[in-house]
Amino acid sequence: MKSYSLLNSLKEIPKVELTKRYKKNHEMISLLDSLKNKDVIVQSTIYSSIIGYQILETRNIPDDLFDAYASQYPKMFSSGTSLYDKYIETMDSGEYSVLGLVNAIKGKFFEYHVKDELSIRYPDFDFSISPLANQPLWDIKGVNSKTNEEVFIQVKMMTSENSYDLTNTMLENPNIYYATSSEIREKILHQKPELEEQFIPIEVSNYEFTIGVKDGLETLKENMGIDVPDEVFALAPYSTEIVLGVRLLYDLALVNRDFRRIKTTEKARLAAVKVLILFSRFGVNTILGIAGSSLGTVITPGIGTAIGGVSGVIVGSMINKKIAPYSLELAYKLLYIDEEDMFYYKNIDKVHDLAYEYRNERLSLQSINLV
Structure with a gap:
């Protein structure tokens, strides 16, 4: 296939007014937009990213995202409903339902994130996530492989608006450690600095973590x-x-x-x-x-x-x-595509830049002729 080697040579073609069909600036853009709606174009765009x-x-989508879904929705997972299927189904129900799914998975996904962090920070401990979806008081247990000492960690990925309830929980359970979003930890410590030793300082923003989960689901969809x-x-x-x-x-x-x-x-x-x-x-x-x-x-x-x-x-x-x-x-x-499709979508920016150059040149010549 010689298409790639010939792509740059196209720029040597004299830029002249090629057609009078498009009389307004937006007509070329409208044409490109209409092409995007063709099934073959849409499919090729999706598949070229695969x-x-x-x-x-x-x-790649993090494996822990799939594990979080399986833990949070064990019945759906065991029945064969994949995370992809669940996300597509939720999208059909509207943005509010999507947010609900993201928040449900986010909490479990954060548990896996915290477990990985703890394993790095405390290599003498073996950490495991509770098999129960709603384990009271703690979510992760750590056992020292040498001394058999046990530690329990509650994991909370939430906004700072929930600080009051979590503060009371911490005061009532001083032997539990807490891994939370940076927002809620900072707010609690501002009011109760004496609780600092109960926190495991993991710097993760609730907002950024939520966006990360949503992006993972979008990538899976694409x-x-x-x-x-x-x-x-x-x-x-x-x-x-x-x-x-x-x-x-x-x-x-x-x-x-x-x-x-x-x-x-x-x-x-x-x-x-x-x-x-x-x-x-x-x-x-x-x-x-x-x-x-x-x-x-x-x-x-x-x-x-x-x-x-x-x-x-x-x-x-x-x-x-x-x-x-x-x-x-x-x-x-x-996937119903061919090499020419792949060439186009691998070089889509170059092709479009060239098209815009020709369009701008045509408009420039058109304006000169109108003078």
Whole structure:
């Protein structure tokens, strides 16, 4: 593809009035805006942020955000409702519902953040988050691995307006430590400086933390729910989706990547893209190992999981040979985009800058002709 090498040479073309179709400044902008509403343009914009130009990669969402959702909404998570599904559903209910979801996840997400901070600051302690969503008095317990000493920490990510209630809680429970947003800690210490020793000073603003959670959910939405856990062992909860994606890739391998011979669904296509990303990051055999004996059922229905190990070997061999070397090409086809789409969206700023140069030159010439 020679498009990239020719992009800069376009600037050498003389800038003249190309057309008299657009008589007002806003008409060019209106045209560009209308193009954005075309399905193919919208999809390509979204997908180009998911698929790298040379390698498969996603904009990462912290694993703890998913863990926070699973802890806060255990029934939804166990029923198969993903964080992505929950966020899209909440968006349909309006901004107030979105704020409610953000605040619900934010509290649990902050617990994971505090746990990580504590593990760094106090390496002699092993810290764990309470399995209860509404544990009274404390949220994190630390146990000294040498002395068996126990410490308990209550975690609160809230605004300074809640300082009165938290102050009373601290006075009533002097043996509990508190990790809070910087706003509420500063307000309480301004009124009760003697409570300083009960605080674990973690500098996190409630406002910034809330924005961070919202941005994470927005990134997940723009990625169409695609994210790759930071560690391979964190993939276990996604084994069902992995198997779905592997099944589609296996079917494509059987027909030598001929999409015309495969009937599939949107969910399966996105699952297959996720699996391709996982292959890129962790390797084919590792990901097939996560799927485990479930492969025996999906590849040879009716026989069951007893041949899962054998199926894994067969699938792994076929995917390594017929799928892995063509990952980028397959990702494009699964998402209905091509290399030209990717070229445009990887160079969108340059292309638009050039278009605006031509527009401004045309308007300048037009104004001269009017004089």
